[in-house]
Amino acid sequence: xxxxxxxxxxxxxxxxxxxxxxxxxxxxxxxxxxxxxxxxxxxxxxxxxxxxxxxxxxxxxxxxxxxxxxxxxxxxxxxxxxxxxxxxxxxxxxxxxxxxxxxxxxxxxxxxxxxxxxxxxxxxxxxxxxxxxxxxxxxxxxxxxxxxxxxxxxxxxxxxxxxxxxxxxxxxxxxxxxxxxxxxxxxxxxxxxxxxxxxxxxxxxxxxxxxxxxxxxxxxxxxxxxxxxxxxxxxxxxxxxxxxxxxxxxxxxxxxxxxxxxxxxxxxxxxxxxxxxxxxxxxxxxxxxxxxxxxxxxxxxxxxxxxxxxxxxxxxxxxxxxxxxxxxxxxxxxxxxxxxxxxxxxxxxxxxxxxxxxxxxxxxxxxxxxxxxxxxxxxxxxxxxxxxxxxxxxxxxxxxxxxxxxxxxxxxxxxxxxxxxxxxxxxxxxxxxxxxxxxxxxxxxxxxxxxxxxxxxxxxxxxxxxxxxxxxxxxxxxxxxxxxxxxxxxxxxxxxxxxxxxxxxxxxxxx
Amino acid sequence: xxxxxxxxxxxxxxxxxxxxxxxxxxxxxxxxxxxxxxxxxxxxxxxxxxxxxxxxxxxxxxxxxxxxxxxxxxxxxxxxxxxxxxxxxxxxxxxxxxxxxxxxxxxxxxxxxxxxxxxxxxxxxxxxxxxxxxxxxxxxxxxxxxxxxxxxxxxxxxxxxxxxxxxxxxxxxxxxxxxxxxxxxxxxxxxxxxxxxxxxxxxxxxxxxxxxxxxxxxxxxxxxxxxxxxxxxxxxxxxxxxxxxxxxxxxxxxxxxxxxxxxxxxxxxxxxxxxxxxxxxxxxxxxxxxxxxxxxxxxxxxxxxxxxxxxxxxxxxxxxxxxxxxxxxxxxxxx
Numbered sequence: 001x002x003x004x005x006x007x008x009x010x011x012x013x014x015x016x017x018x019x020x021x022x023x024x025x026x027x028x029x030x031x032x033x034x035x036x037x038x039x040x041x042x043x044x045x046x047x048x049x050x051x052x053x054x055x056x057x058x059x060x061x062x063x064x065x066x067x068x069x070x071x072x073x074x075x076x077x078x079x080x081x082x083x084x085x086x087x088x089x090x091x092x093x094x095x096x097x098x099x100x101x102x103x104x105x106x107x108x109x110x111x112x113x114x115x116x117x118x119x120x121x122x123x124x125x126x127x128x129x130x131x132x133x134x135x136x137x138x139x140x141x142x143x144x145x146x147x148x149x150x151x152x153x154x155x156x157x158x159x160x161x162x163x164x165x166x167x168x169x170x171x172x173x174x175x176x177x178x179x180x181x182x183x184x185x186x187x188x189x190x191x192x193x194x195x196x197x198x199x200x201x202x203x204x205x206x207x208x209x210x211x212x213x214x215x216x217x218x219x220x221x222x223x224x225x226x227x228x229x230x231x232x233x234x235x236x237x238x239x240x241x242x243x244x245x246x247x248x249x250x251x252x253x254x255x256x257x258x259x260x261x262x263x264x265x266x267x268x269x270x271x272x273x274x275x276x277x278x279x280x281x282x283x284x285x286x287x288x289x290x291x292x293x294x295x296x297x298x299x300x301x302x303x304x305x306x307x308x309x310x311x312x313x314x315x316x317x318x319x320x321x322x323x324x325x326x327x328x329x330x331x332x333x334x335x336x337x338x339x340x341x342x343x344x345x346x347x348x349x350x351x352x353x354x355x356x357x358x359x360x361x362x363x364x365x366x367x368x369x370x371x372x373x374x375x376x377x378x379x380x381x382x383x384x385x386x387x388x389x390x391x392x393x394x395x396x397x398x399x400x401x402x403x404x405x406x407x408x409x410x411x412x413x414x415x416x417x418x419x420x421x422x423x424x425x426x427x428x429x430x431x432x433x434x435x436x437x438x439x440x441x442x443x444x445x446x447x448x449x450x451x452x453x454x455x456x457x458x459x460x461x462x463x464x465x466x467x468x469x470x471x472x473x474x475x476x477x478x479x480x481x482x483x484x485x486x487x488x489x490x491x492x493x494x495x496x497x498x499x500x501x502x503x504x505x506x507x508x509x510x511x
Numbered sequence: 512x513x514x515x516x517x518x519x520x521x522x523x524x525x526x527x528x529x530x531x532x533x534x535x536x537x538x539x540x541x542x543x544x545x546x547x548x549x550x551x552x553x554x555x556x557x558x559x560x561x562x563x564x565x566x567x568x569x570x571x572x573x574x575x576x577x578x579x580x581x582x583x584x585x586x587x588x589x590x591x592x593x594x595x596x597x598x599x600x601x602x603x604x605x606x607x608x609x610x611x612x613x614x615x616x617x618x619x620x621x622x623x624x625x626x627x628x629x630x631x632x633x634x635x636x637x638x639x640x641x642x643x644x645x646x647x648x649x650x651x652x653x654x655x656x657x658x659x660x661x662x663x664x665x666x667x668x669x670x671x672x673x674x675x676x677x678x679x680x681x682x683x684x685x686x687x688x689x690x691x692x693x694x695x696x697x698x699x700x701x702x703x704x705x706x707x708x709x710x711x712x713x714x715x716x717x718x719x720x721x722x723x724x725x726x727x728x729x730x731x732x733x734x735x736x737x738x739x740x741x742x743x744x745x746x747x748x749x750x751x752x753x754x755x756x757x758x759x760x761x762x763x764x765x766x767x768x769x770x771x772x773x774x775x776x777x778x779x780x781x782x783x784x785x786x787x788x789x790x791x792x793x794x795x796x797x798x799x800x801x802x803x804x805x806x807x808x809x810x811x812x813x814x815x816x817x818x819x820x821x822x823x824x825x826x827x828x829x830x831x832x833x834x835x836x837x838x839x840x841x842x843x844x845x846x
């Protein structure tokens with residue numbers, strides 16, 4: 001392995017932002033034809049390091065060598081021209097432009113006098129798609145594509161630069177298993193062509209599958225660089241968080257008694273949701289598993305009244321409730337924590353107080369309509385304590401918090417509203433491993449306090465780790481409900497998640 | 512696989528009923544309905560002379576609206592087009608009447624003055640990162656003031672420049688086809704529309720217009736010098752405003768320094784009625800042209816029906832709100 005030459009060699013990299021020492025004497029090495037995973041919790045400095053390599057940031061000191069020659073990229077364009085491509089974590093496409101126009105932005109084929117050669121543009125784009133084995137019309141507006149397809153366009157864009165170094169920042173965050181497989185096929189092909197790939201991801205199973213070496217970072221420093229295949233996952237996690245995580249088995253409480261806290265019967269909405277029925281007991285965590293587009297989020301939104309439904313009944317504590325809008329759902333004690341916290345869960349530019357009180361303002365308002373700031377502050381600090389939200393004060397702007405702490409603010413909001421039924425949609429998306437464990441613990445505690453909880457997640461290990469029972473959906477139907485804990489395997493879930501028709505006898509939960 | 516079949520494109524039908532085409536269709540249908548409605552209501556409406564009057568009336572607003580469309584597609588807004596138009600007219604007056612230079616210099620000066628003003632706005636927006644609304648609000652007042660200062664608050668007449676009034680009021684088409692006396696102002700409007708339409712759909716500048724309005728940061732990260740392109744777009748927009756200044760000065764055969772305020776809002780209204788999104792990223796010149804025509808037809812028709820001018824303004828306001836509402840409904844449906 002040592003025989004392959006160093007493609008990228010970064011050493012002694014320092015970077016400071018106002019108030020933060022983001023990178024401290026960091027080194028990183030990439031060989032040609034290697035997939036090198038870069039791991040670390042959010043804020044560990046991975047993205048900053050990659051932004052320095054790709055010309056988005058300038059380093060304060062240190063050396064970057066490409067093919068042994070020292071380089072400094074003053075802007076992204078210079079890095080791209082030198083063969084360093086990056087696929088950003090947040091999709092950075094122009095929705096109103098077509099796929100081909102997106103790929104070649106900034107270097108459109110021209111006739112002269114600034115006139116565009118649209119035919120050549122589309123032809124070159126479709127050649128790239130063909131090389132990726134991707135069936136996509138280059139003339140489709142990117143805004144009309146699914147997130148997964150948009151991701152593919154991003155990858156095509158990076159490939160179009162004939163990059164020798166390709167940085168992928170969480171490329172699979174929005175992809176389903178089939179699409180991940182396709183991506184890995186592309187990565188392997190690039191590897192054969194001696195492209196060096198830097199792969200940032202939080203998903204351990206992917207790293208094991210695709211990467212050769214792993215570099216672990218923590219708090220802006222190198223921890224170690226190890227062989228990906230030979231190093232146990234638990235070691236890698238321990239290096240990332242600086243402590244070993246105890247991955248305890250799920251304790252499944254006895255919830256067979258009593259009226260269910262939430263019962264859903266015959267929920268239907270077009271072809272997205274077909275006759276879905278289930279129950280959740282007090283103190284129970286019901287996991288919802290399935291592939292992307294299986295209809296899990298749609299079910300949650302329909303229950304919450306965010307989307308209209310064609311048919312179906314919702315019962316809370318045995319009583320039928322008529323939910324026409326989110327306001328009705330909240331009045332019935334149902335809270336929904338969206339997968340997209342920044343857009344739907346939080347007023348990102350406001351402080352923690354404002355966000356925590358957002359759903360309960362009428363309880364903190366005088367008759368004259370004046371807000372009782374003192375009381376709001378008091379209760380906010382109480383939840384900061386209870387949920388262990390790490391923040392300098394209750395008046396910190398939410399956008400300055402980490403993903404995990406933002407999620408806790410959303411949880412605090414719904415707890416303050418006294419929601420007995422909480423629906424979590426991808427509660428740990430974009431949250432690093434250490435904070436994930438905390439969210440899991442919090443979920444367990446909320447259930448132990450007698451709340452009924454639904455957790456929707458695309459990560460099977462997460463579903464298996466938190467759920468007391470697991471509902472599996474496929475193509476809008478509920479294809480089965482499995483017991484949680486050690487009795488269920490990922491294979492059993494995948495079997496149901498890829499099933500084509502309903503198996504009504506497995507809906508035993510309605511008993 | 513070197514050559515790939517790209518014939519699996521969306522069918523013509525699919526493209527026709529796609530979002531943007533729908534809005535254009537809607538605007539076009541409204542225009543036709545207005546024309547039919549007014550024709551039935553008044554026999555004087557569908558006269559060649561009246562249609563020409565409508566076209567002539569829409570020429571200045573149309574040209575300004577085209578200039579505004581460019582900036583709005585980038586996600587910006589330009590509040591200065593009205594007073595910039597006047598400023599360019601005054602500059603033409605300075606060159607032609609005060610300095611007594613020949614006509615081509617006046618035309619060039621007006622267009623260059625516009626381009627320079629646009630470049631200033633563009634620099635404020637791109638380099639100093641001042642929000643377009645504020646930057647062009649400032650430019651609007653600066654240019655209004657400068658027009659008054661330069662002219663000494665008095666109109667500048669073009670009586671000594673032979674042929675100046677022909678820029679807008681003459682008719683080259685009428686010279687060759689006497690039965691079709693379409694004024695030059697209208698011809699210029701359509702030439703500007705065709706050119707800008709070509710620039711938007713076929714050139715790099717046009718591509719970056721849409722790209723900037725769609726996701727500026729992403730364009731920047733793609734290695735495009737976004738500041739420079741933004742300045743170029745504002746400058747082009749300003750040059751077109753300069754043409755608008757020539758048109759109005761020619762029509763009045765004078766530069767009226769007090770004129771101009773309010774024209775920017777009519778231009779923005781035409782852009783919006785034409786289906787260009789104020790949040791940037793999408794829009795068409797054909798739509799803007801139809802928008803300007805709708806406004807001109809409406810005013811003309813209501814006048815023929817002897818509706819008071821105050822009410823004409825009210826109706827225009829209602830039309831703008833309806834147009835934006837229809838656009839939002841369509842967008843919500845298409846998700």
